[in-house]
Amino acid sequence: MLSFRPLPCLLLHLFLDLLGPEGSQTGSVPSAVKTLVWGPGLEADPVLPARFFFIQAVDSSGTNLTTSPGEKTFEVKMVSPTEQFVRIWIQVLDRQDGSFLVRYRMYATYRDLQIHILLKNKHVAQSPFILKGSIYHEGCDCPQPIGSVWEAHMHCPQSFPQIDRDLDFFASVDPDRNAQEIPERFGQKQSLCHYTVKDNKVYVQTFGEHVGFRIFMDAILLSLTRKVRLPDVEFYVNLGDWPLEKRKSSENLHPIFSWCGSNNTRDIVMPTYDLTESVLETMGRVSLDMMSVQANTGPPWSEKNATAFWRGRDSRQERLELVKLSRARPDMIDAAFTNFFFFKHDESLYGPLVKHVSFFDFFKYKYQINIDGTVAAYRLPYLLAGDSVVLKQESGYYEHFYNELRPWEHFIPVRADLGDLLEKIQWARDHDEEAKKIALAGQQFARNHLMGDSIFCYYYKLFKEYAKLQVTAPKIREGMELVEQPSDDLFPCPCLRKRSKDEL
Numbered sequence: 437m438l439s440f441r442p443l444p445c446l447l448l449h450l451f452l453d454l455l456g457p458e459g460s461q462t463g464s465v466p467s468a469v470k471t472l473v474w475g476p477g478l479e480a481d482p483v484l485p486a487r488f489f490f491i492q493a494v495d496s497s498g499t500n501l502t503t504s505p506g507e508k509t510f511e512v513k514m515v516s517p518t519e520q521f522v523r524i525w526i527q528v529l530d531r532q533d534g535s536f537l538v539r540y541r542m543y544a545t546y547r548d549l550q551i552h553i554l555l556k557n558k559h560v561a562q563s564p565f566i567l568k569g570s571i572y573h574e575g576c577d578c579p580q581p582i583g584s585v586w587e588a589h590m591h592c593p594q595s596f597p598q599i600d601r602d603l604d605f606f607a608s609v610d611p612d613r614n615a616q617e618i619p620e621r622f623g624q625k626q627s628l629c630h631y632t633v634k635d636n637k638v639y640v641q642t643f644g645e646h647v648g649f650r651i652f653m654d655a656i657l658l659s660l661t662r663k664v665r666l667p668d669v670e671f672y673v674n675l676g677d678w679p680l681e682k683r684k685s686s687e688n689l690h691p692i693f694s695w696c697g698s699n700n701t702r703d704i705v706m707p708t709y710d711l712t713e714s715v716l717e718t719m720g721r722v723s724l725d726m727m728s729v730q731a732n733t734g735p736p737w738s739e740k741n742a743t744a745f746w747r748g749r750d751s752r753q754e755r756l757e758l759v760k761l762s763r764a765r766p767d768m769i770d771a772a773f774t775n776f777f778f779f780k781h782d783e784s785l786y787g788p789l790v791k792h793v794s795f796f797d798f799f800k801y802k803y804q805i806n807i808d809g810t811v812a813a814y815r816l817p818y819l820l821a822g823d824s825v826v827l828k829q830e831s832g833y834y835e836h837f838y839n840e841l842r843p844w845e846h847f848i849p850v851r852a853d854l855g856d857l858l859e860k861i862q863w864a865r866d867h868d869e870e871a872k873k874i875a876l877a878g879q880q881f882a883r884n885h886l887m888g889d890s891i892f893c894y895y896y897k898l899f900k901e902y903a904k905l906q907v908t909a910p911k912i913r914e915g916m917e918l919v920e921q922p923s924d925d926l927f928p929c930p931c932l933r934k935r936s937k938d939e940l
Contacts, residue, residue, distance in 0.1 A: 466493040466505050468558040473565075476889055477540065478551060480567040481589035483663050484888045485574045486718035488727060491528075491536040491553065491560070501534030511554040512538050516546040523927070525719055529731035533823075539727050541719040542573035544927040569932075576929030577662045577921050579636060583900060586664035592893035598836050599898050602697070602704040605686055609905040611670040615913055618672050618690050619643055627675040628692075629653055632910050633666045633899070639916040649675040652709035654919050655716050656895055662921065664896060667903035670910035677810045679703035691902070696811040699832040706898065707836050707891050710814040715888040724795050726821055726887055733823040734799030737872050744827060744861050745801035746771040747793050750779045750786075751809035754829065754854055758807060759786045761857065768861050771805065799824050802871070803864055805850075805857070808833055820846070820882040825875035827860055836894060837885060846878040 475489025476482040491510055493501040507530045514524050523543040528536055538553075549571045553563040572578050580586035615630070622628055627644030631653070638657045642650060653673050660666060674680050674694040679701035681692050694703035706712075714725040734740060746758060750773055762771035763786075772790040773781075781789070795815075798804060799822040806816050806826050812833040819826050826847040843849040848864060848871070850857050864871040884890075903910075 464495045464499070464501050464505070466501060466509060466555060467496040468555040468560045470494040470496060470498055471555065471560050473553055473561040473563070475538075476591065477538065478565045478567070479589070480549075480569055480571055481580075482591075482889060483572050483574065483576070484892070485659070485716050485720070486539045486541045486727065486888065488537060488539040488887070491538060493534045493536070503534060504530050504532045505534070506530075509555065510536055510538075510560065511552075512540075513552040513554070514540065515550050515552070516548060517550070518547050522546055522549075527719070529727065531730050532733060532736070537727055537730055539719060542571070545570055545572050545576050545929045547571070570930075572929060572931075573927070574659070575662075575922065575924045575927070576931065577924070578929060578931030578933055579661060580664045581933060583664055583667070583896070587893070587896070590889055590893055590896075592897065596836075596894055596897055598697075598705055598839055599894070599901055601839070602702075603901055603905065605689055605702050606691055606905055607686070608907045609691055609902065610907050611910050612908045614670070614672065614690060615911075618692070621690065622672075622674075622680060622692070626680060629673040629675060630670075630913065630916070631657065631673060632668075632670045632912050632916060633657065633661070634668050634910060634912055636661050636665045638919040639912050640919055641913065641915045641917070644675070647675055649709060652713055656712050658919060658921055659716060660892065660895060660899075663892070666896070666899055668910045669899050669903040669906070671899075671902060673706075674703065679811075693898075695835075697834050697836075698811070699834075704898070704902070705834070705836045707894055708812075708814045711817055711835075711886070712891060715891045718888065724818060726817060726882065729796070729818045729821045730883070732796035732799070734796070734801075737802065737823065737875070740802040740824065741770075741800055742802050742865055743767075744769045744771075744803035744805050744857075745798055745824075746805040746807065747774055747790070747798075748807075748809065748813075749773060749775040749777055750781075751777070752807065754807055754852070755809075756786065757854055758805065758857075761854070763787055765858060768858055769805070770801070798822070802875075803827055803861060805829075806847075807854075812838070817882060817886045820878040821886070823875055823879055825864060825871045826878055827857065827864075829854065840885070841878075841881065845874065846881050848874060 472492040477487035477489035526540040549567040551565040553560040623643035627646045630641045632639045679694045681702040695708040697705040718725045762769040806828045828847045830852045
């Protein structure tokens with residue numbers, strides 16, 4: 437069983453409604469009184485780049501709607517009694533299953549923010565929701581001084597299984613030893629960042645030639661330290677694709693933080709840079725994130741194309757085989773390359789390159805093929821969040837959440853060599869209701885465990901548990917530089933939280 441946060445009864449009933457028979461008849465009308473509203477965006481303390489909450493449309497008989505009552509059914513307004521205008525961008529996303537995801541990004545800090553949720557000018561559920569006190573925006577440098585309080589506000593789970601698995605290999609961690617040995621072992625050939633968080637300030641030194649991906653790690657650390665006081669901690673981050681620590685003996689292991697893990701390495705896995713950036717830049721500079729995909733899942737299941745779909749580049753041999761198989765069986769698979777980089781492009785074998793397809797258009801197809809690239813394919817969170825079923829290649833690579841996924845419950849497994857891919861596609865075609873149920877279970881997993889609040893909790897728990905293993909004090913080493921917080925001059929944030937060490 438998963439050991440993530442338990443589903444409240446409300447969410448459990450919603451999940452069962454989604455998996456069960458149609459809970460509403462065509463033409464059902466939402467009731468303002470019966471409709472349900474919940475989520476962290478209705479609370480004052482959880483600070484996220486884009487806050488969010490959910491609306492489940494319910495009719496007057498108390499039955500959850502399972503089809504959309506209309507994109508503009510609900511209206512959401514936000515006001516502050518202390519401000520004439522508020523700089524808040526609000527989006528109401530129709531998930532097409534009777535539920536809505538409301539997300540909003542604040543560009544200043546407000547007091548006693550009121551959230552009005554309206555259905556034909558009538559307040560829905562307990563609307564207006566009043567968030568008491570100061571409601572801090574993402575750029576506000578105002579950390580919670582006590583981490584356990586922040587964890588409670590964020591509703592973080594007690595533990596994450598992957599963190600426990602990764603740290604079990606390390607009885608202790610010696611920052612002084614690591615500072616000497618890790619650069620000598622990896623610093624010449626690999627791209628690394630050496631971080632120290634001291635007094636909630638971030639310091640870094642880079643090793644290697646290609647260190648541009650440092651921006652992603654800098655960003656999450658700065659965002660975290662604006663929200664919560666991190667323990668003093670010192671660690672190394674691998675900026676490359678492949679996990680590095682191949683030693684088996686626990687006595688000689690070096691702790692390396694990586695965005696991808698593998699069955700043959702002992703790296704400590706974090707959420708990928710791609711997923712991390714999508715969280716930090718939701719309603720910002722990215723168009724694909726775990727919220728936007730939920731509102732762009734294509735036509736209903738019965739109207740989706742019953743062909744398995746894939747697009748990508750040539751970063752693995754199995755991808756070449758997939759495209760050849762697609763050309764041989766276009767009735768079963770629509771797979772094509774958008775770019776060639778690793779192998780020679782033989783058009784007679786692989787066909788011409790095709791134009792990029794909007795990720796949201798993937799969900800015009802019932803079956804999504806997920807195949808490794810250089811390492812794990814980082815698109816899996818977004819594929820799961822849609823309402824197509826994922827056919828996932830068996831792999832030795834994994835992201836931070838893979839080991840909590842269950843084959844035949846959240847996805848359909850496919851052999852590593854793709855030898856049974858056609859067989860699995862045919863099974864899905866012959867077992868349409870079972871395939872749909874797997875798609876919805878995968879979607880619910882993504883909704884529950886891969887949203888922004890979960891990603892922040894994961895990082896914090898990882899640094900907290902890792903810090904406990906340190907046997908010497910983290911240090912600001914020679915060659916390290918301070919990573920400055922971005923300026924918030926346009927809308928300065930008065931932080932009313934106590935920051936003195938006496939409060940810790």
